[in-house]
Amino acid sequence: MDNELVLKKAADDNKSLLSNPDxxxxxxxxxxxxxxxxxxxxxxxTTKLEILENEFESKHERNPIxxxxxxxxxxxSIAEKLQRKGLNGTIDNMVxxxxxxxxxxxxxxxxxxxxHVTQMLLAQNxxxxxxxxxxIKRPKENGYRSLHIIVKVEVFFSDQKREIPVEIQIRTIxxxxxxxxxxxxxxxxxxxxPDDICEELKSCADIIASTDExxxxxxxxxxxxxxxxDSKVIEKNADD
Numbered sequence: 001m002d003n004e005l006v007l008k009k010a011a012d013d014n015k016s017l018l019s020n021p022d023x024x025x026x027x028x029x030x031x032x033x034x035x036x037x038x039x040x041x042x043x044x045x046t047t048k049l050e051i052l053e054n055e056f057e058s059k060h061e062r063n064p065i066x067x068x069x070x071x072x073x074x075x076x077s078i079a080e081k082l083q084r085k086g087l088n089g090t091i092d093n094m095v096x097x098x099x100x101x102x103x104x105x106x107x108x109x110x111x112x113x114x115x116h117v118t119q120m121l122l123a124q125n126x127x128x129x130x131x132x133x134x135x136i137k138r139p140k141e142n143g144y145r146s147l148h149i150i151v152k153v154e155v156f157f158s159d160q161k162r163e164i165p166v167e168i169q170i171r172t173i174x175x176x177x178x179x180x181x182x183x184x185x186x187x188x189x190x191x192x193x194p195d196d197i198c199e200e201l202k203s204c205a206d207i208i209a210s211t212d213e214x215x216x217x218x219x220x221x222x223x224x225x226x227x228x229x230d231s232k233v234i235e236k237n238a239d240d
Contacts, residue, residue: 030091031075031091034091034094034095035072035101037155037157037162037164038072038101038102038164038166039072039102040155040157040164041102041153041155041164041165041166042070042072042102042103042104042166044153044154044155044164045104045121045151045153045166045168046068046070046104048121048124048127048153049065049068049104049106049117049121050068052064052065052117052120052121053065053068060224062222062225063109064108064109064110064113064116064117065106065107065108065113065117066107066108066109066173067105067106067107068104068105068106069104069105070102070103070104070105071103072101072102072103073098073100073101073102073103078094078098078101081098081100082094082097082098085097098165099130099131099150099165099167100150100165100167101165102164102165102166102167103166103167103168103169104166104167104168104169105168105169105170105171105176106168106169106170106171107170107171107172107173107175107176108170108171108172108173109172109173109215109219110172110212110215110216110219110229111136111172111212111213111216111229112216112219112225112226112227112228112229113172113228114136114147114170114171114172114229115147115228115229116226116228117170118147118149118170119228121149121151121168122149122151126153126154127151127152127153128151128152128153128163129149129150129151130150130151130152130165131148131149131150131237132147132148132149132150133147133148133149133237134147134148135147135148136171136175139205139209141202142182142198142201142202142205143178143182143201143202143203143204143205143206143209144178144179144182144205145171145175145178145179145205145209146169146170146171146175146179147169147170147171148167148168148169148170149167149168149170150165150166150167150168151165151166151168152164152165152166153166172212174208174211174212174215175208175209175212177208178201178204178205178208182201182205185197185201216229
């Protein structure tokens with residue numbers, strides 16, 4: 001979507017602010033506070049993951065988490081997503097209709113670790129599962145594989161407690177390698193990938209998935225290794 005159109009639509013949605021400088025300032029402060037809350041949600045989840053990581057390594061001399069990265073969605077991306085949903089670009093819609101403003105990506109050595117990390121995180125009583133989609137057992141048509149969960153985490157501020165939604169993508173290092181390169185190839189939104197390249201990408205994804213399975217089989221020889229890859233995760237949609 002053209003950025004100029006997105007900005008014009010956002011301005012139309014908030015046109016009542018434009019003639020009132022105080023209202024503009026108040027809106028800007030609300031938006032800044034909102035992003036601070038999402039940053040706090042990311043910190044809360046990241047800390048939990050780091051604690052689980054350290055505990056597991058001390059007990060089993062092995063780390064189930066390779067990397068943890070995070071991001072806050074850019075304002076333009078927020079506006080674009082609201083428009084795709086047919087929603088006005090207001091603070092209220094950002095808070096109540098979008099669940100992926102705060103995002104965390106976790107990479108794991110083995111497929112089993114993906115499910116184990118997910119189970120350990122969801123077992124915590126201040127974490128509420130909103131949505132779970134398993135693109136590992138049911139990959140997307142283009143070959144994309146990952147486990148996506150949206151959770152709400154309790155965050156305590158000076159005068160209130162808030163449940164902050166955070167989207168978490170958990171995948172193997174190999175899955176992340178493919179997804180990162182596929183994203184680079186699709187970077188320009190107005191570019192349509194030729195069919196033969198799409199087929200090649202899908203083939204690469206299948207090869208990487210096969211390699212992940214072989215590495216999982218090798219991992220079973222690690223002392224005290226527990227295979228969580230057959231764990232049942234119940235898919236849940238945000239609208240349920």
